[in-house]
Amino acid sequence: MSLPKTIPYYIDVTIFRECEDLHFDILNQKRTFEIEAISNTSFNKEGGFCRMKSQGTIPSVPGSMHIGLGKNFEQNGQHKHQHITLYNKNLSHRINQFRFGELELDSPLHQTSLMLQKQVLYMLTYQVKLVPVIENEKIGFQLLADLTKTNIDKIRSNGIPAILFEWDFSPLQLTKTTEKTPLIILISHLLGVFGSFFMFVRWFDSLVFGSNTFKYVKL
Structure with missing residues (x-):
């Protein structure tokens, strides 16, 4: 940009x-x-x-x-x-x-x-x-x-x-991006609260999670 x-x-x-x-x-x-x-x-x-x-x-x-x-x-x-x-x-x-x-x-x-x-x-x-x-x-x-x-x-x-x-x-540019948590992960968390699919939730948590990342790029 x-x-x-x-x-x-x-x-x-x-x-x-x-x-x-x-x-x-x-x-x-x-x-x-x-x-x-x-x-x-x-x-x-x-x-x-x-x-x-x-x-x-x-x-x-x-x-x-x-x-x-x-x-x-x-x-x-x-x-x-x-x-x-x-x-x-x-x-x-x-x-x-x-x-x-x-x-x-x-x-x-x-x-x-x-x-x-x-x-x-x-x-x-x-x-x-x-x-x-x-x-x-x-x-x-x-x-x-x-x-x-x-x-x-x-x-x-x-x-x-x-x-x-x-x-x-x-000459450097700092780009901040936010990756949103997918809907399926939010659903799996809710199911985990009620005791269902506990291992399913843990497996998904280990694969996908929201994060804030910063990238340095040249202008």
Whole structure:
């Protein structure tokens, strides 16, 4: 099964700071806005922190999502953040939910927290590999992620102060199939309950049984 042209996404992150200096962007890998994403995003104050939720659709191409500090702008074709005047540099956060596709699959990123102790400007990059999972002609994605921290104050690089989720697609595809128990086996179980055909039931149970199987195939 090939990837659809567009993929639904949902992200829910709590950032341990105020909402006023935060924004959310969906970009391509070159950090330009040349990606046809449709999103609905909200920032809400919860218990002194900021909870950001966003959902929508993205094209099935590699890209990135930014929860950024400061105002965003474009300079020489590149996405930039204006953050020089920011006093609070803290980007400590908790990922409540993050998923792609139609299936609501659990992810190692769910409920993941990162606490930063010092007032240092970081670019926090989650490099996410999306493994397609097919079930009943619906597609979801298992997320495999690595985190890198770049100290922008120290190296003065071209990095941006943000929580970044850079995604790409795995060449593998995981297909989940469910084999239903045949009707004759269900009948044999019922007969076994009443003491009839006991050996018949055991023999059938040893030959045929329902199972969940996973198959890896190349896209």
